[in-house]
Amino acid sequence: MEQNRGTWSSRFGFLMAAVGSAVGLGNLWKFPYLAGENGGGAFVLVYIVLIVLLGFTLMLAEMTIGRHANSDAYGSYNKIKKGWGFVGGFGVLAGFLILSYYSVVGGWVLKYIVASFTGIGADKSGYFSNFISSPVEPIIYHLIFMGLTAIIVIRGISGGIEKAAKLLMPALFVLLVITVLRSVTLDGAMEGIRYFIMPDFSEITLKVVIAALGQVFFSLSLGMGIMVTYGSYLSKDEDLEKDAFLIPSLDSLVAILAGFALLPAVFAFGFEPGEGPGLMFITLPAVFEEMPLGMLFSGLFFLLVFFAALSSSISLMEVTVAFGIDQFKWSRKASTIFFTTLMFVIGIGASLSMGAWSDFLIPWIDGNSYGIFDFLDVFTSYYLLPAGGLLGALFIGYVWGVPNAVKEIKMGSAFRTEKLWTVLIKFVVPVLVFIILLSTTGLLDKIIG
Ligand code: TRP
Numbered sequence: 001m002e003q004n005r006g007t008w009s010s011r012f013g014f015l016m017a018a019v020g021s022a023v024g025l026g027n028l029w030k031f032p033y034l035a036g037e038n039g040g041g042a043f044v045l046v047y048i049v050l051i052v053l054l055g056f057t058l059m060l061a062e063m064t065i066g067r068h069a070n071s072d073a074y075g076s077y078n079k080i081k082k083g084w085g086f087v088g089g090f091g092v093l094a095g096f097l098i099l100s101y102y103s104v105v106g107g108w109v110l111k112y113i114v115a116s117f118t119g120i121g122a123d124k125s126g127y128f129s130n131f132i133s134s135p136v137e138p139i140i141y142h143l144i145f146m147g148l149t150a151i152i153v154i155r156g157i158s159g160g161i162e163k164a165a166k167l168l169m170p171a172l173f174v175l176l177v178i179t180v181l182r183s184v185t186l187d188g189a190m191e192g193i194r195y196f197i198m199p200d201f202s203e204i205t206l207k208v209v210i211a212a213l214g215q216v217f218f219s220l221s222l223g224m225g226i227m228v229t230y231g232s233y234l235s236k237d238e239d240l241e242k243d244a245f246l247i248p249s250l251d252s253l254v255a256i257l258a259g260f261a262l263l264p265a266v267f268a269f270g271f272e273p274g275e276g277p278g279l280m281f282i283t284l285p286a287v288f289e290e291m292p293l294g295m296l297f298s299g300l301f302f303l304l305v306f307f308a309a310l311s312s313s314i315s316l317m318e319v320t321v322a323f324g325i326d327q328f329k330w331s332r333k334a335s336t337i338f339f340t341t342l343m344f345v346i347g348i349g350a351s352l353s354m355g356a357w358s359d360f361l362i363p364w365i366d367g368n369s370y371g372i373f374d375f376l377d378v379f380t381s382y383y384l385l386p387a388g389g390l391l392g393a394l395f396i397g398y399v400w401g402v403p404n405a406v407k408e409i410k411m412g413s414a415f416r417t418e419k420l421w422t423v424l425i426k427f428v429v430p431v432l433v434f435i436i437l438l439s440t441t442g443l444l445d446k447i448i449g
Contacts, residue, residue, distance in 0.1 A: 002011055009169055011167070011238065011358055013166060013232060014230070014233070014238070014243075015243065015246065015247070016169055017230065017311070017315075018227070018243070018247050019169055019247055019251065020168075020169055020229065020308070020311030020314075020315070021221045021226055021227075021249050021256045021311065021312055021314075021315030022220050022221050022247055022248075022250075022251040022312070023169065023172070023250070023251055023308050023311075023312070024102075024308050024309050024311065024312025024313070025102060025105050025106070025109075025305075025308070025309045026215070026218045026219040026255075026312070027219055027251065027254045027258050027308070028176075028254070028256040028258045028280060028305050028308060029105060029109075029175065029277070029279075029280045029305070030218065030219070031047075031215060031219065031255040031258055031259060032258050032259045032261075032262040032263060032279055032280060033275065033276055033278075033279035033280070034211055034212075034215055035047075035196065035259055035263065035273075036210075036262075036263060036272075036273035036274055036275060036279055037273070037274045037276065038203075038207065038208045038211050038212070039199075039200060039203030039204070039208060040195040040196050040197075040198075040199075040200075040203075040263065040273065041195065041196060041197050041198045041199035041200060041203075042199045042200055042201065042203035042204045042208055043203075043208055043211065043212055043245075044196065044197070044199065044256070044259065045199040045204070046204060046208055046209055046212040046426065047212040047215060047216065047252075047255075048112060048252070048295075050212055050213055050216045051216055051220075051252055053424065053428060053429070053432065054213075054222075054389070054424075054429055054433070055216055055220050055222070055248040055252075056244055056245060056248055056427055056430065057393075057421060057424040057428075057429050058220075058222045058389050058393065058425075058429065059222060059225070059227060059243075059244040059247060059248055060240055060241060060244035060391060060409070060421065061068030061392055061393060061396050061405070061425055062222065062225065062226075062227035062228045062231060062341075062392060063227050063228070063230070063231035063234070063240050063243065063244060064223075064231065064240055064396075064405050064408050064409055065077065065080065065231065065392070065395075065396070065400075065405075066226050066227065066228035066229060066230065066231025066232040066234070067231045067232060067236070067238070067240065067408065068080065068404075068405075068408040069228075069232065071232055071326055072088065072225075072228075072229055072231045072232070072319070072322035072323050072325070072326040072327070073087075073088035073089075073091045073092060073224070073225025073226070073228045073229050073322070073323065074086070074088035074089050074091075074092060074225075074326070074327060075320055075326045075327065076088060076228050076229075076232060077225075077228075077395065078227070080395075080399075080400050081395070081399050081400060082351070083293045084395060085400060087111065087225075087388065087391045087392060087395060088225045088228065088323075090224070090225075090384060090387065090388045090391065091223070091224030091226070091319060091388050091405040092224075092225070092319055092320055092323045093294075093384065094223065094224040094380050094384040094388060095224050095225075095226065095316045095317070095319040095320050095338065095383055096320050096342070096343060097346070097376050097379065097380050097384070098218075098224075098315055098316055098376070098380045099146075099149075099316040099320075099343050100343045100344075100347045100350060101311055101344035101347060101372075101373050101376040101377060102309070102312070102313055102316060102342065102348040103142050103145045103146045103149065103225060103307070103313060103344075103347050103371065104138065104142045104347050104350050104351045105277075106141075106142070106145035106146075106149075106279065106306065106309045106310070106313060107130060107132075107138055107139075107140075107141030107142035107143075107144065107145045107308055107351075108131070108138065108141065109302055109305050109306045110141045110144060110145060110212075110306060111131060111137070111138070111141050112281060112285075112298075112302040113299055113306060113432030114302050115127075115131075115285075116285070116288070116295055116298035116299035116301075116302055117169060117295055117299050119133065120151065120285045120367045124281075124282040124283075124285055124286055125271075125275070125278060125282045128282050129278065130276045132351075132354045132355070133354050134355060135352065135355060135356050138351045138354070139347075139348055139351050139352075142344070142347050142348070142351055143344060145309075145310075145313070146340055146343065146344045146347065147340075148310060149310060149313040149314055149317050149340070150336050150337070150340040152310070152314050152318070153314055153317045153318060153321055153332075153336050154332060154336050156332060157384075165340075168304065168307040169308070169311070170307070171304055172254075172304040172305075172307065172308050173254070175297075175300060175301055175304050176254065176257050176258065176261060176304075177257065177298075177354050179261040179284075179287065179297075179301060180257055180260045180261045181401065182287055182290065182291050183260065183261050183262070183264045183265045183268075183287050184260060184264050185263060185288070186264060186268035186269075186290060187267045187268060188267055188268040189256045189264035189265070189267065191264075191267040191268075192263040192264035192267035192268065192273075193260070193263075193264050194264065194308050195262075195267065195273065196259050196263045196264070196268065196274075196435075202421060206439055209436060210336055210436060210440050211380060212441065213386060213433070213436045214381035214385070214386065215381070217381065217385035217386055217388075217389060218305075218380075218381045218385060219251055219252075219255060220247070220248055220251055221315060222385065222388075222389055223384070223385030223386060223387070223388035223389035223392070224319060224384070224385060224388050225319055225388070226236045226315045226316070226318070226319050229318060229319050229322050230315070236411045236412060237411070238412045239412050239413035240409050240412055240413070241409060241414075241415055241416065241417065242413065242415060251283060258280075261284075261287070262279060262280060262283050262284070262287075265283050265284075265286060265287045266279070266283055269286050270282070271283055271286070280305075283301075284301065285298055288301070303427050317336070317339065317340070317343075317413075320335075320339045321335045321336050321339060322449065324338065324339065349372040350372050350373040350376055351373070352372070353371035353372035353373045353374075354371075354373060357371070357372065358371055360372065362375045364378065364379075365441050365442070366378075366440065366441060366442050380425065382440050383437070383440065383441075386433050386436065386437050386440075387437060389429070389433055390429075390430055390433040390434060390437065393425050393426075393429040393430050393433070394430055396425055397425055397426040397427075398426075402422050402425065402426060405425075406418055406422075
């Protein structure tokens with residue numbers, strides 16, 4: 001079994017694949033609109049604090065578990081301690097549910113590559129809401145996105161995933177910087193820049209903290225074992241500590257750049273920062289209209305967003321597929337086809353919930369009711385991923401034991417932040433995530449109030 005799992009062909013390839021997993025719609029689509037909905041700078045500040053406290057800590061934790069056990073997310077936990085496979089099982093479920101709606105948004109991006117050339121028109125928010133609420137077209141794009149993800153995953157680890165990521169992540173970065181430059185130099189951009197970087201401390205509410213926590217997990221691909229799975233393909237001399245620093249740093253850099261690409265333009269054009277999921281799709285075309293060769297840039301930009309989304313969806317699918325391969329002994333192809341079909345079907349529901357099925361609401365323990373798309377998002381980002389992260393931290397701190405994890409980390413390099421990491425993983429991460437999880441469900445209100 002071990003020999004057909006595959007390994008990374010180079011350290012750079014691994015890094016690009018890990019960054020490729022982390023950098024995706026979460027950074028480019030979700031981060032700017034969450035910031036816009038949650039007080040701008042207030043959200044950004046809380047986000048950065050949580051990245052520093054939790055992001056690095058859990059990234060290192062997951063990679064260490066994976067490299068030590070050398071198996072998929074479920075198998076890795078189970079191998080280290082019998083009966084703990086369920087933590088990885090959580091992750092398989094989370095990845096499965098996330099990709100179901102992620103692929104729908106991936107489909108929107110595909111549509112916008114085409115629409116950049118065929119024309120979006122003056123009423124950009126009307127164009128967007130008409131498109132996502134229509135019954136057939138978004139589902140066709142969702143199918144294409146899902147199919148492309150499946151094809152790359154079938155080709156296996158270094159064949160597909162690595163090659164694509166190595167090429168496309170740097171290209172995305174360059175185009176993003178160009179877009180930022182245009183956005184921040186628009187007339188009236190200053191107000192947006194201020195909104196994005198100046199935290200208004202009175203805006204830091206529990207809601208903002210919850211949103212930022214969910215986003216940390218989502219954006220860094222944490223809490224569901226993808227970094228366990230990717231870590232399992234790493235060799236013993238890899239410097240895990242350095243990787244766990246580099247990946248979250250690059251990921252956050254891209255998110256911040258995306259914020260600078262969108263929010264100044266929101267203010268310059270008089271759009272609403274709290275626009276929600278449509279923010280990128282409505283604002284970007286307006287920015288590009290202000291540039292020479294705007295259509296071309298717009299098409300190119302959405303193309304790179306699409307590739308970033310694809311390198312993330314690959315990683316989401318890889319967790320589920322690796323589970324099928326390692327646990328059921330399925331072939332890679334059979335596992336991929338099986339899970340892709342299921343996710344496609346769930347995604348149809350997510351897409352329809354934007355239009356025809358918008359009245360179908362799922363009541364949830366926080367007292368709200370959600371459509372299918374929102375439910376998948378809320379349930380995974382605010383519950384499953386943080387719960388997975390919490391269990392992962394407890395697993396290292398109290399089941400496997402920090403000294404064992406430290407020994408694994410030290411196989412590849414010195415471990416400069418050993419003491420700090422020990423405190424964070426044993427105490428800070430569990431307590432912080434636990435409190436936020438409780439407050440998300442509304443339980444905290446009941447306990448305190
Ligand atoms: N991090 C990716 C993004 O920002 C999405 C993603 C890929 C993800 N793999 C994940 C999220 C695993 C949570 C868990 O778009």
